[in-house]
Amino acid sequence: MKISIAKRLALMFALAVLLIMSISATLLRSSLKQSLDEQMQNELVLRHSVLDPVLAKYDSPTFWVGLRQKLDGLTPADERVRYWILVDNPAFSYGGPMPDGQDWSKRADGLFSLQLPGRERECPMMVLLKTIPAMGNRPELRFIVGLDSTPFRKTLNHFTKILILTSALGIGLVALLGYWIARFGLGPVRRLSRQANSLPPGDSKQRLDTEALPAELQELAVSFNGALARQETAWCQLEGFNANVAHELRTPLTNLIGQTQVALAHGRDVGELQDLLQSNLEELERMGGIVNDMLFLAGAESGQRATELSDVSLYEEASKTVEYLEPVLHDKQLSVEIHGDMRVCIDRRLFHRSLANLIQNAARYAVPTSIITVSLVSHGMQVEVSVSNAGEPIDTVHLERLFERFYRADAARARSDAHHGLGLSIVRAVASMHGGRVFAHSENGFNTFGFSLMNQAAP
Ligand SMILES: Nc1ncnc2c1ncn2[C@@H]1O[C@H](COP(=O)(O)OP(=O)(O)OP(=O)(O)O)[C@@H](O)[C@H]1O
Ligand SMILES: [Mg+2]
Incomplete structure (x- = not known):
């Protein structure tokens, strides 16, 4: 009860x-x-x-x-x-x-x-x-x-009887008065609850009025408003995200439809049809890639943790990633230096994926012929992996949002076919799957993006 x-x-x-x-x-x-x-x-x-x-x-x-x-x-x-x-x-x-x-x-x-x-x-x-x-x-x-x-x-x-009687009377009176005072004192709580109940559905901008509330309840109402604000942000992100997904898929779909229509309208020989199918396959693979990335991010957001763990040397794993990305680096004659090493128990497939995303970004934005630095630093049970390249400074307004899905700082290249703005969100997802976090800073002509991982080895 x-x-x-x-x-x-x-x-x-x-x-x-x-x-x-x-x-x-x-x-x-x-x-x-x-x-x-x-x-x-x-x-x-x-x-x-x-x-x-x-x-x-x-x-x-x-x-x-x-x-x-x-x-x-x-x-x-x-x-x-x-x-x-x-x-x-x-x-x-x-x-x-x-x-x-x-x-x-x-x-x-x-x-x-x-x-x-x-x-x-x-x-x-x-x-x-x-x-x-x-x-x-x-x-x-x-x-x-x-x-x-x-x-x-x-x-x-x-005298004892009178004492007992007055005590009993006093206790009864205090209980009654106490009940009345408490009910009166709790009036603002009831008003607050009525206010919360009357918030209209669908209007995410609505907040509780904290002005007229007593100090004790103001904190509660401010926290509640904070929760509403976070809900609003999440809601806006979700709406923006839906629009982004639709937009990202619309371009390849339009290409596929257009090319197929043209091929059907004019007679094509086998060779031309093969070329068309090949180009369609690439578009389809790109679409598949976006869908797979989305599924991966959804899994991480629902709290999925890294499970395929193995004890590895981070230096060796980072070297393999760099080796794999050699062609990307070669175009701008970039070189990569790896500093630090430690043994940790992590999901190496996810580590490669994150580090590759960061190095690919660095390669894309680095000054030609410059050096990209990969740093591996240990902080107790945590390791920090960061990738730094010489490049144009990034505005702080963008820096805070680059890890959001589909967010890109450079509007000019924003809607490129090859890049969808999911790379850094995947880095963030991998970090959270290892109990870590992401960070980014831009200073002295160097842009650094990184993530931390908790060593998953049993203590
Ligand atoms: N090293 C960097 N220097 C400058 N800007 C960067 C750097 N790394 C990322 N960015 C900015 O962050 C944005 C988001 O990066 P992210 O990796 O998430 O997406 P993308 O590289 O555009 O697309 P995708 O990774 O899906 O191919 C980029 O579009 C770019 O504006
Ligand atoms: Mg990227």
Whole structure:
């Protein structure tokens, strides 16, 4: 069962108040108990202070007769206060029976809590014992004044009940108020959710209004708007991408249709038809190439990882790629230098494909007779592969977008038949399939494009 935030907060407030009330009620109760005990003690001390000197002063049994009457008079009918004089000589004793086996030496201050026989169900008596030294004919006495603790206990119990009641009432009120406050406080969340629900479908430009929101929700709304902006970008890219695919396929298709129509309209001999079929095959292969690249990119974007891994020397693999591209380099009399080497576990087929794309680009844009540099640098579990060539500087606006599909910086050559603007996106896909990333910079007359790969070897 899902509990709403308002209910959850109300419950937490109630629990907090329960804790606070329990602690303060316990403290209050124990402080009241202590002051009631002190009060009883003071009363006992007061009575002793009046009677002790009288008892100490006289030793005649005749005086004791009068004293007994006086003590009887001081004992109220409800026996809330009692007196005992404990002594072996009955001429000097007073009061009823005391519990057997009471050890009066147990407490030095003479304070005891006694459950008297016949009062089992009631509260105990608090008694204070003082020893009156022997004098003349009179032996040593133990004079005890007792005070019934029932009224004090009743006061304490009554106070405890009131404390429990007020605490329960307080907790209930706080829970109710807490619920109301939380609901009121969560108003902006509800408004935000209504706003998000009312965003019209199909309008990717719509954003949440963050101005009127409290600080805590502003962050959430800004993140949500960020997600919307990313969706919009993705949506625009997808739309642009569809247009690009259509455009890239339209040119070879138009060529194929045109050439086939011309061939059908005029009679052609076998040789001419063979030439036509050969040229059509090239167009078809190019179209097939685009479709295959698209499928490869789609696979990488859906999170496909490199699987055909082998432990290789990057220098050796890069040399093989350069060797394979020798004809491309030869045209502009370019040479390639490879720096660095390390052994890594990667998909070599994908590595060749990426590096070949970068070297082909470099060869296309390099100054004739210049040197193309391939650098292999290791950073812990990562290796960085970069290809650098001397060439025209690339504007930063383009640099950031060159790895996008079909994006080309040079508009003049943009729609060339041979190049579709997919090479760098494939480099990016290969990097992501190896847990790496791509980078590009253009400085001091050199343009550098590269990618990183995570060494896929098990740690
Ligand atoms: N070394 C480089 N120097 C200058 N510009 C470059 C370099 N490499 C890439 N570019 C720019 O980046 C664009 C995209 O490159 P990418 O490899 O993705 O596509 P392409 O080479 O045009 O086509 P494809 O690789 O599909 O044959 C190029 O069109 C070019 O404008
Ligand atoms: Mg390319």
